[in-house]
Structures are given as C-alpha cells and as structure tokens.
Amino acid sequence: MDAILLQGVTKSFGSQRAVDSVDLNVPQGSIFGLLGPNGSGKTTTIRMVLQIILPDSGQVRVLGSELDDALRRRIGYLPEERGLYRSMRVEDQLVFLGELHGLTPVDARRRGRRWLERLDAADWVGRKVQELSKGMQQKIQFIGTMLHEPDLVILDEPFSGLDPVNVRMMKDVMLELRERGATVVFSTHQMEQVERSCDRICLINEGRVVLEGALAQIRQKYGDETVQIEYDGKLPREPIADLVDSIDDHGRFAEIRLHRIEESGELLRRLVGAVEIRRFERSEASLNDIFIRLVGGGQ
Amino acid sequence: MSQFGTIVKREYLERVRQRSFILSTVLVPVFMLGVTFVPIWLMSRSSGKPVRLLAVDCTGVLGPRIEGAFSDSLPDGTLRFRFQWEPPPVEGASEEATRSALEGRVLAEEWTGLLWIPSGAIQDASASLYARGLGDPEILARIRDSVSRSAMMARLEQAGVASGDTDRMSRPVPLKIFKLSEEGVREGGIESDFMTAILLAMILYMTVLLYGVSVQRSVLEDKTSRIVEVLLASVRPFHLMLGKIVGVGSVGITQYAIWAVVATAGAAYIRSSNPALAQAASLSPLTLAFFVVYFVLGYFLYAGVYAGVGAAVTSEQEAQQSQWPVTMLLVVPMIFIGQVLRDPDGTLTTILSLVPFFTPIVMLMRINLHTPPAWQLGLSILLMVASIGIAAFVAGKIFRVGILMYGKRATLPELLRWIRAA
Numbered sequence: 001m002d003a004i005l006l007q008g009v010t011k012s013f014g015s016q017r018a019v020d021s022v023d024l025n026v027p028q029g030s031i032f033g034l035l036g037p038n039g040s041g042k043t044t045t046i047r048m049v050l051q052i053i054l055p056d057s058g059q060v061r062v063l064g065s066e067l068d069d070a071l072r073r074r075i076g077y078l079p080e081e082r083g084l085y086r087s088m089r090v091e092d093q094l095v096f097l098g099e100l101h102g103l104t105p106v107d108a109r110r111r112g113r114r115w116l117e118r119l120d121a122a123d124w125v126g127r128k129v130q131e132l133s134k135g136m137q138q139k140i141q142f143i144g145t146m147l148h149e150p151d152l153v154i155l156d157e158p159f160s161g162l163d164p165v166n167v168r169m170m171k172d173v174m175l176e177l178r179e180r181g182a183t184v185v186f187s188t189h190q191m192e193q194v195e196r197s198c199d200r201i202c203l204i205n206e207g208r209v210v211l212e213g214a215l216a217q218i219r220q221k222y223g224d225e226t227v228q229i230e231y232d233g234k235l236p237r238e239p240i241a242d243l244v245d246s247i248d249d250h251g252r253f254a255e256i257r258l259h260r261i262e263e264s265g266e267l268l269r270r271l272v273g274a275v276e277i278r279r280f281e282r283s284e285a286s287l288n289d290i291f292i293r294l295v296g297g298g299q
Numbered sequence: 300m301s302q303f304g305t306i307v308k309r310e311y312l313e314r315v316r317q318r319s320f321i322l323s324t325v326l327v328p329v330f331m332l333g334v335t336f337v338p339i340w341l342m343s344r345s346s347g348k349p350v351r352l353l354a355v356d357c358t359g360v361l362g363p364r365i366e367g368a369f370s371d372s373l374p375d376g377t378l379r380f381r382f383q384w385e386p387p388p389v390e391g392a393s394e395e396a397t398r399s400a401l402e403g404r405v406l407a408e409e410w411t412g413l414l415w416i417p418s419g420a421i422q423d424a425s426a427s428l429y430a431r432g433l434g435d436p437e438i439l440a441r442i443r444d445s446v447s448r449s450a451m452m453a454r455l456e457q458a459g460v461a462s463g464d465t466d467r468m469s470r471p472v473p474l475k476i477f478k479l480s481e482e483g484v485r486e487g488g489i490e491s492d493f494m495t496a497i498l499l500a501m502i503l504y505m506t507v508l509l510y511g512v513s514v515q516r517s518v519l520e521d522k523t524s525r526i527v528e529v530l531l532a533s534v535r536p537f538h539l540m541l542g543k544i545v546g547v548g549s550v551g552i553t554q555y556a557i558w559a560v561v562a563t564a565g566a567a568y569i570r571s572s573n574p575a576l577a578q579a580a581s582l583s584p585l586t587l588a589f590f591v592v593y594f595v596l597g598y599f600l601y602a603g604v605y606a607g608v609g610a611a612v613t614s615e616q617e618a619q620q621s622q623w624p625v626t627m628l629l630v631v632p633m634i635f636i637g638q639v640l641r642d643p644d645g646t647l648t649t650i651l652s653l654v655p656f657f658t659p660i661v662m663l664m665r666i667n668l669h670t671p672p673a674w675q676l677g678l679s680i681l682l683m684v685a686s687i688g689i690a691a692f693v694a695g696k697i698f699r700v701g702i703l704m705y706g707k708r709a710t711l712p713e714l715l716r717w718i719r720a721a
Binding site: 047050052053069072073075077079081082083084085086087088096097099100101141144 | 301302305306308309313520524525526527528529530531532533534535703
C-alpha cells in the first residue's frame, strides 16, 4: 500500500500554476525525498497532501484512503515555517500538540518528558517557548511532531537551520521511524542528505515532476559517470576545454562531466602539473549533478 | 477528545490563567461602578462654594420669604445661600437701567447671579435670574421653588388666609413613580430602568468588543507565530475558527458568572440594608435571560467578523487599521442610546433593534425600558441567527485562505475572490 498517492494533482494561485498534474506514490515504510529548487511547488504539494490547501483537480489519498480526522492523527507534520505558541510553557505546548493528535493529557505529558530527556532538554519543561533559543524551539517542535508516534511523518525542509549535532539527531530519528514501519517524507534541496538516507526520491521543478523513483535506479538511468577530483591550486580551464562538457567547481573539489568518459585518462594527463591532485576518481554522477543537469542547465 | 475540543480547551485555559483575565475581572466592575456612581456622588455632595446672589425685590413682600427658604449652611458653618438685597428702582426711573447696572456688578464683583423680582410677581409676572453659570441643577430648582412658593403664600395672605396657615396650604404634593409591567408594580422603577438600560448597554458593548478583539488577536497570533500550519494539519480551518470563538466565548461566560455571583452577593447586602433601593434597582429575570441570549448571539456575530479580520491581516498594526469598521458597527447603537431612551417603541428604535449588528444593545435596552412585542423579539433573534450563519460562512472562507497568507494584508478585491473561491 502507498502511504501517499497523488494522481493528476493540480493547483493554481491566480494565473500562476504552482503544481501541475503531479503523480506521485510514496510506498509505506520508505524514506522519501522530495527535491526541487526554491519555489518549485514542494511545499504546496505537501500542503495538499495534508488538505491544508485543496487541489483544483486530481486525487489525493493518504494511508490508503481520503484524509479524514482519524487519519490526520496518524500523521506528523513539521512545516517549513516553524512556529509554536510563544507564551506557552514547553510542557503545556507538547501536551496540546499531543492531544491534538488524539493522546490523552496524561499520556502526552509522559511521552513529552521522555522525549525531552532523550534530547537533553528535560530542563526546559517549565520554560516558556519565547525564552528558548531558536535551535531549542526547533527541537520542541520536532518532539511535537513525533509525540504521537505517527505512521506517516512529513518534514518540510527539516535540516534547514540545524547545527550538525541536530542534523544527526534528526537523521537518527528518521531511521528509527523507518525501522518501526513508519513512512518518512521530507523535502530539501540539500542533496547530500538525500543521497545518504533516501530510498526513493521525487524531483519537482516548476510544479512538474521531473524525476521519480528508487534512488538506485535513478542513478543507473541518469548517472553517466563523471570525474570527481580533489585538488590544491587553481583548476585550469583552457587546456582541458575541448574534453569537458560541464564543470561544477567548488574550489578544492570539482565534478567534471566529459564528452566521453573514456577520455578521463587524457584529462588526468593534462591536469598533472597544473594543479596538485589529491584524489582523482571516475564514479557515478552525484544526485547534485543530476539535479543541476535536469533543473538548472535546461535540457 | 476531538481536535475541536482541544482547541477550545487551550484557548480557554491559556486565557483564564493570564494575569489580564484576573485584572479585567476585577477592574471592569470597579470601572462600571465608578462610571455609574461617581457622578451621582459628586452631584449629591453639596459644593463647598457659597451661592452669592444680588437680589432686587420690587414687591417689597417676597424678599424675606425667599431668603427664609434657604437656611442650609456650608461645612464651615456659614450660610450657603447669601442674598444682598439692592433697592428697587425709584419711582419713574427706568427698570432697564437699574437692572443693567446690577448685571454689570454681577460680572465685575464675582456674584453668582442677579435675582430680579418684578412688582407684578405676586400677580402674574415672571421673576428672572441672571446668572454667570450655576452648574448644579439642584440650586436652580431650589431658587425656582422658593420664588414660586413665596408668591403663592403671599397670594393666600392677600386672599385672607391667616399667615400661620399659608405654609401648610402651599405645601407641594410629592409624586411617587411606579413602574407597571406584566411582572408587577415596582416603585421608582422608571428612573432606575434608565440607569440599568444604559449600564447593560455599556456592559454588552465592552464585553463584546473585548472578546471579539480577543478572537481576532488569537487568530493573528496563530498566524504570526506560524503555528497555524501545524494546527491546520490536524484541524479543519472552520473547526479551528469555531474552536477559538467558543474558547474565548467561554472565558467571557466565566467572567460573567464571576460578576453575577459578586453582584448577587452585593444585591443581597443592599437588600438587607436598603430594601427600597434594592427593589428599584433589581433586574427582572426576563431581562437577565435576554441579556445572556443577546450577549451570546452578539458575541458570535462579532467574533466571526473579527476572526475574518484577524485572518486577513498579517500584523497587529494592520489589524488595528482594519478592525475599525467592525468596531464602528458596535459603536452605532451607543450613539443612539438617547434616542432609544426617549422613544423605546418608536419607528427608528424598532428598526435599529432589528438590524442584527445593533440588536443586542438596542433590543436589550428596549426590553429593560418597555418590553417590546414578542414577534419583534423572535424576529430579532431569527435575524441574528441567520446573520451569524452568513458571517461564519464568509469568515470561514476568508479564514481558510487568509490564514496561510503571510506576506501582506489582503485587499478588498482579494477578499471577495477568496469568498467566491470554493
């Protein structure tokens, strides 16, 4: 069964088409990455799954049926725009969010405490949200999303604004959820995260699905090999220009797409002496490369 | 518990726990009592300043009688009313000239005024008072009474009544006023009903405004804190709006209940100490019942509209700019209070009392003054229920779309488009 199934979902705001006949299926128990540049329609799509916005046309099914009040309780949602009641105490806030998802106040309080302890935040129980730092508030909101052990967790840009410690915590919890059989959907434009943890992805651009499927298959299909090098110095462009299709140069690392991958030896020969090469590798294209090729460079 | 119930519960508990709730629960009655009783108290307190009158008595008889009627003294023991009798114009001199000379003295020498008793005063001419300003209507009434009564006593003496009997014979007959209604007879009811009508209108106005704006704030807080998106993932927008309205409204009911308990205790105390006053000031159960009905209806109507405003704006400043048309609707009946008091059954009052936005205040005042026909009460409630339905529908639409709009305040055409959109 699919945790989320979208068929021909379309939504316009005024004359602008934000989401254009999107088909999407998220298998249950997977970690699913929703990718796309800013303004591509990721958040609108997520909002339609949760019926925060109603689609103009198309069908949305969640956990096997139309979304209703009972189903809503099995979903945990972390919106891109984080927010809590500023003047509420942390514990009251968590109890409120828990009750909203069908927990009893006693149960919500108990689970809240357990989570706070686990995330080293037990001291904050009695504090008001407005007294907490931004990172702390993120943690509280994240707990609020997980408190009722949802079967489907939807996280909109969960990694934005998190420090490395919290990124790791977030990732650990996501894996834990999958082990429990829950489905995790998250949107991002940080490819490394997707590459490391997603089973399946969907790439959206300008409201349309550009790419969808299991990560491994996508790699196989689009991932012609590229050359990845780590270097010191300044990468010369002129001497290698006739071999190169495109370069994604980061200063000390570059991913180079050649016209013909067989010419990688020639590339290495021309670079030796010009820069100090620390690593030179032929490998599958990174998701980043695929992303930029499909979205950024045009086709 | 349902999601709706959870929203109601949070709104209620968060508000009741706030310091501002406790403050307003205490301060509103204090303020109401102040507004009602301080002016009365100030009026009843005799002013410490003497009333100094230049006076001319052309009859030669009335002067001592008039002055004799004023024997009360100031706190320092001196007489409150002080008369200085000036000689009447001599034979052949112009009355006009004498009077205008004295008028000049009133202004120049800081007299309170000039009392002029013409020679024909005992027969049929009118006496005159030229004053710089008396302020207290009671002073005016006493001067008027004493002049009139002195002339009456002089007439009786001229007709041959023994001077010892004139006082008794000219004694005025006091008029007691009773309010007659289906519920019985109440002494002093008419005047006190004026007061209670104004008081009820004030309470209704203040609380509907207070709680209506609270709903708007609450909606706006969800928006500015961005928590609304989390809520909307679990609660339907309409339920969220309704939950807020019911939650805040329950706070209002709680506050009323507290006030009612205090008022009942206060009334019991007054009844034991001053039964007549208690009878005059008591509210009929019918009025109280309608007060609750019209508060609830009025609150739901205005709260719905205020919720729509809260959803359409994006900041507190914008909210203040956008809420005034709604608040104006609430102020209109306050402007017409005088009209309603004067003519509780008039055409204008009747029409006003049937306009849903004005019904709570106007109809409640009418009920307190002179119970309107049952069909008008029924119609007003029906119209209000219908308007609440429409307001909830429209506000719900604005809420649904507006609550996720963060950028800027919605324009009127945008609002219309939201309402039309499914």
